[in-house]
Amino acid sequence: MGEQSNKGGMSRLDFLKMSAVAGVGLVVGGTGMKVIERAVGSDRHTAVDGSIEGEQVVEMYGEHQAGIVTPQQTYMYLASFKIIAADRAALIRLMKDWTKFSDLSTSGGTMRTGDNPMLPPSDTGETYDLPASRLTVTFGFGPSLFGVGGTDRYGLAGKLPNYLKDIPRMPREKLDAALSGGDVVVQVCADDQQVAFHAIRNFIRLSTGAATLNWLNEGFISGRPGTTPRNLFGFKDGTANVLHQTTEGYDQVVWAGEDEPEWIKGGTYMAFRKIRMLLEVWDRSSMAEQQDTFGRYKESGAAYGKQGEFDEVDSAKLPDTAHVRLAKESKQLIHRRGYSYTDGVDPRTGNVNAGLLFISYQRNPDEQFIPMLKLMQNNDKLNEYTLHIASGMFACPGGIRQGEYIGQKLFES
Amino acid sequence: MHARTSNRFSKLGYIGMSALLAATLAACGNNNDAEPAASVSAQQSESQASDNSAIQEGTTKLQEVTKQLQDAIGSQNADEVKKLGKSVNDAWLAYENSVRQAFPLEYVEVEKYVMPIYSASAYDKVDFEALTATAAKLQDALVALKNAKPTTANTSELLLKAVDNYKAYVQEQMDQMVDRTKLFTEAVIAGNIDEAKRLYPLTRVNYERIEPIAESFGDLDPRIDAREADVEDLSTWTGIHRIEKALWVEKSLEGMDQYADQLIKDVQELQRKVSTFELEPKGMVAGAMELLNEAATSKITGEEEIFSHLDLVDFAANVEGSKTVYLSIIPALNEKNPDLGNQLDAQFQKIEQVLLSYQKNGEYVTYDTLTTEQIREISDELSVLSTLMSQTASIL
Numbered sequence: 088m089g090e091q092s093n094k095g096g097m098s099r100l101d102f103l104k105m106s107a108v109a110g111v112g113l114v115v116g117g118t119g120m121k122v123i124e125r126a127v128g129s130d131r132h133t134a135v136d137g138s139i140e141g142e143q144v145v146e147m148y149g150e151h152q153a154g155i156v157t158p159q160q161t162y163m164y165l166a167s168f169k170i171i172a173a174d175r176a177a178l179i180r181l182m183k184d185w186t187k188f189s190d191l192s193t194s195g196g197t198m199r200t201g202d203n204p205m206l207p208p209s210d211t212g213e214t215y216d217l218p219a220s221r222l223t224v225t226f227g228f229g230p231s232l233f234g235v236g237g238t239d240r241y242g243l244a245g246k247l248p249n250y251l252k253d254i255p256r257m258p259r260e261k262l263d264a265a266l267s268g269g270d271v272v273v274q275v276c277a278d279d280q281q282v283a284f285h286a287i288r289n290f291i292r293l294s295t296g297a298a299t300l301n302w303l304n305e306g307f308i309s310g311r312p313g314t315t316p317r318n319l320f321g322f323k324d325g326t327a328n329v330l331h332q333t334t335e336g337y338d339q340v341v342w343a344g345e346d347e348p349e350w351i352k353g354g355t356y357m358a359f360r361k362i363r364m365l366l367e368v369w370d371r372s373s374m375a376e377q378q379d380t381f382g383r384y385k386e387s388g389a390a391y392g393k394q395g396e397f398d399e400v401d402s403a404k405l406p407d408t409a410h411v412r413l414a415k416e417s418k419q420l421i422h423r424r425g426y427s428y429t430d431g432v433d434p435r436t437g438n439v440n441a442g443l444l445f446i447s448y449q450r451n452p453d454e455q456f457i458p459m460l461k462l463m464q465n466n467d468k469l470n471e472y473t474l475h476i477a478s479g480m481f482a483c484p485g486g487i488r489q490g491e492y493i494g495q496k497l498f499e500s
Numbered sequence: 501m502h503a504r505t506s507n508r509f510s511k512l513g514y515i516g517m518s519a520l521l522a523a524t525l526a527a528c529g530n531n532n533d534a535e536p537a538a539s540v541s542a543q544q545s546e547s548q549a550s551d552n553s554a555i556q557e558g559t560t561k562l563q564e565v566t567k568q569l570q571d572a573i574g575s576q577n578a579d580e581v582k583k584l585g586k587s588v589n590d591a592w593l594a595y596e597n598s599v600r601q602a603f604p605l606e607y608v609e610v611e612k613y614v615m616p617i618y619s620a621s622a623y624d625k626v627d628f629e630a631l632t633a634t635a636a637k638l639q640d641a642l643v644a645l646k647n648a649k650p651t652t653a654n655t656s657e658l659l660l661k662a663v664d665n666y667k668a669y670v671q672e673q674m675d676q677m678v679d680r681t682k683l684f685t686e687a688v689i690a691g692n693i694d695e696a697k698r699l700y701p702l703t704r705v706n707y708e709r710i711e712p713i714a715e716s717f718g719d720l721d722p723r724i725d726a727r728e729a730d731v732e733d734l735s736t737w738t739g740i741h742r743i744e745k746a747l748w749v750e751k752s753l754e755g756m757d758q759y760a761d762q763l764i765k766d767v768q769e770l771q772r773k774v775s776t777f778e779l780e781p782k783g784m785v786a787g788a789m790e791l792l793n794e795a796a797t798s799k800i801t802g803e804e805e806i807f808s809h810l811d812l813v814d815f816a817a818n819v820e821g822s823k824t825v826y827l828s829i830i831p832a833l834n835e836k837n838p839d840l841g842n843q844l845d846a847q848f849q850k851i852e853q854v855l856l857s858y859q860k861n862g863e864y865v866t867y868d869t870l871t872t873e874q875i876r877e878i879s880d881e882l883s884v885l886s887t888l889m890s891q892t893a894s895i896l
Contacts, residue, residue: 258729258732365796368793368796371886371889372789434876435801435872435875435876437879437880
């Protein structure tokens with residue numbers, strides 16, 4: 088049972104022997120366990136985007152966390168946790184367990200159960216036969232983890248990064264506090280929904296005793312490879328990402344600056360808004376009205392007065408309150424990585440609860456995101472068809488090397 | 501209560517037939533074969549003639565019932581007035597579809613006065629004074645209908661006429677809004693909470709009926725109508741909903757003078773701007789859709805009148821404003837899409853019935869008393885209406 092005292096965290100194989108009740112500190116003996124079969128350290132070929140040929144594996148280790156500039160997978164789960172760990176040591180144990188499970192699941196593995204049939208199985212099992220499916224896991228820390236607006240439970244106040252704070256009150260929003268914020272956010276993405284759910288489900292399971300779930304969102308987005316996916320209003324969403332999708336571009340737009348605490352170097356800020364989209368109202372609106380709302384042609388995605396989706400936007404050609412015009416007027420770039428969601432039926436109207444899980448990554452939300460959001464909440468024609476119902480801002484630590492755990496530099500320095 | 505609706509539906513079969521006939525006529529009209537065209541034309545004038553005699557008969561009947569109603573009003577016989585209010589409605593429903601097809605402009609006038617008479621028949625207390633005026637106007641409208649001549653205008657002329665009629669309605673609402681806002685703000689400044697609460701829904705009605713027009717003038721709409729949740733900086737929040745909060749939540753009008761002064765000035769400025777407002781058929785039709793969207797987004801959620809819970813007042817006013825557009829485009833609908841006209845007619849009746857069931861003595865119950873199922877019913881009817889209304893642009 089020496090695994091737990093290993094400061095840098097357990098090796099991949101060590102973890103495979105561990106039972107799932109990690110948060111409580113229970114570890115089952117390792118003898119007689121069937122260890123997962125998986126090609127560890129074989130001659131994998133890592134592609135430019137971090138995916139590993141043939142295995143549908145996105146490398147989780149590196150300068151940055153995966154799932155931020157990784158090309159979007161089809162499915163996402165976004166979960167927010169409240170940390171209830173008694174002390175920082177307990178919090179670190181949770182982060183280690185989560186890191187281990189991330190390592191295991193992003194490489195296509197599952198925890199295998201021991202030979203005592205009287206115990207619950209170690210893995211929930213629904214991915215035994217499934218590949219990694221480009222699974223990525225991305226962690227972010229909310230202001231409350233640093234004691235903002237409450238007590239500094241884990242002695243982290245001194246490490247609050249420069250721009251981490253809740254998004255200020257915006258006009259026309261109707262936020263549900265129970266669906267907003269949190270100490271820790273976990274974004275899980277994969278091309279297979281079952282693989283994505285398996286991961287988030289086990290993160291929740293592993294957190295028992297150290298964290299409780301605040302809220303959980305499920306998203307999907309689809310488009311032909313190489314094309315900009317469309318939102319539920321049928322318009323291309325995220326066209327402007329192309330303006331910064333280079334190494335230098337990401338440095339300027341996404342990755343936290345040099346003046347930030349060490350732990351967030353290579354990291355970024357995640358802005359989250361859950362935006363209800365009034366599909367029924369939108370679907371009754373004329374094509375002219377829809378296109379005026381965005382300032383783009385629906386089919387081609389080209390801005391008004393242009394031919395192609397990626398042609399430079401000429402703001403003067405767009406209506407004053409068009410969504411795209413306002414985005415340009417803010418003169419800021421953000422890295423958008425949103426997903427659509429559906430959430431059942433509004434019992435009062437019979438309308439489908441659906442919309443956008445808006446997620447953007449940026450190095451300085453004060454400059455890049457909040458003014459843009461404010462401009463839009465005040466003027467955007469799209470407001471007639473949307474309603475912001477949840478919000479969150481999280482600081483995502485930089486990437487880790489194998490053997491480190493997520494946020495190690497924050498919790499141990 | 502469902503009488504109006506079921507009568508209306510029993511008429512639909514007939515209308516569907518004549519619409520089909522009209523479509524057949526249109527198709528044959530393009531045919532160069534002279535013979536069938538001639539026989540069709542004979543058929544057409546025959547059917548028109550029978551329609552016209554039905555309209556004459558129906559109108560004579562309706563004039564008689566209205567006369568009886570006027571007598572009952574004169575003798576202040578409340579029970580008789582209520583009974584005859586329903587009879588007026590029945591007499592109108594018996595032939596109104598043929599009127600809508602043949603004399604759309606006159607139809608609108610009659611419809612305008614039948615509805616309030618019918619509504620009043622459901623109230624406990626009868627307002628004899630108001631009914632006297634309405635019944636007299638109905639008689640005038642019926643005389644005009646009897647003498648009406650079929651219109652020969654083409655669609656674009658019909659649409660321009662529709663815009664003129666609608667603009668007159670907007671102006672009328674605007675003038676009434678100024679009068680009512682004046683009384684309301686005076687009550688606010690005088691610190692008279694009860695009187696201000698009584699006048700509050702009246703000022704809302706006018707605004708909500710013409711909301712898309714009222715929203716066309718820059719920051720006038722936010723100044724007059726911003727809800728608390730719309731405002732970024734609460735210290736800049738002004739207008740009617742600020743006073744609504746004072747009346748229903750703070751229960752004090754202290755410090756409201758400044759908002760009342762500003763409100764009446766803003767509404768008067770709106771009146772000046774509306775009087776010179778240019779409107780085209782496109783904008784008018786889009787406005788009717790916007791009104792229903794407003795109802796579907798901010799009223800059905802109970803967010804518009806979050807303190808007073810008078811959301812049904814606004815909801816009904818949105819529907820009324822939208823119906824006014826529908827009424828003014830009936831001639832164009834008859835020409836281009838008579839089926840849509842029939843469906844809209846039936847659906848407006850249906851939603852009016854539902855809304856009427858939430859009135860007590862002519863006032864809507866507060867929104868917080870509605871159950872989820874009740875809200876769902878209203879929402880479902882609104883969805884049907886909105887979907888139909890979204891097709892009206894086909895006449896443009």
